[in-house]
Amino acid sequence: EVQMVESGGGLVKPGGSLRLSCAASGFSFGTYSVNWVRQAPGKGLEWVSSISSSSSYINYADSVKGRFIISRDNAKKSLYLQMNSLRAEDTAVYYCARERGWFDPWGQGTLVTVSS
Amino acid sequence: EIVMTQSPATLSVSPGERATLSCRASQSVSSNLAWYQQKPGQSPRLLIYGASTRATDIPARFSGSGSGTEFTLTISSLQSEDFAIYYCQQYDNWPRTFGQGTKVELK
16 A cells, blocks of 8 residues: 655744654655645645655745755655744644655645744 | 636535536646545545546546646535545646635535
8 A cells, every 4th residue: 555654743832843754655665756745724735845756856835945854765765854943834734745746645644833 | 836726615515416616727737737635634635637537546426627727626426425625736837836725515
């Protein structure tokens, strides 16, 4: 079964940092681009960041550029998101997803809450 | 950035009826469009990619059409499990962008 499982969410103070992880299984992880997409409480979906199979191409949404860093470890079949200088507006469920242009599958999500 | 606009925001439908959801792109995205279904407390599920290709295990009552800037998701005969929020997403350009969603609710 193709699966993505996120971890690392939690409560963090404004200005703080957090590192999310995503473990992939059931497919050849090293041959796909993978992404982070977030969803603020009660809101729609917002693409956050993308990394290509060999980490050669990386993209960020303007809202996180300069604060978030995406990375991957193909040997560990894992995706990461280092989130720095967190703001209240970063509060959301963060999903990882395999990408072929479209996103499939998605993980179950991990909640990040930025609050003092 | 390509802006995706979905309409209506909410669609009230009775079981067995047909539901038609629209998605418009601010510039052409060719056929690089996907549709997702999201139920409360769940992650999104891919329904359609390439504007009209059903994803694996998606029932035939779901169909997608359109190209360029105008797209439609049709649910031919709504089942109880279809009440959810539906999002469109373009993957023609960076950043990838989603519509704001259409909520399909019980009439």
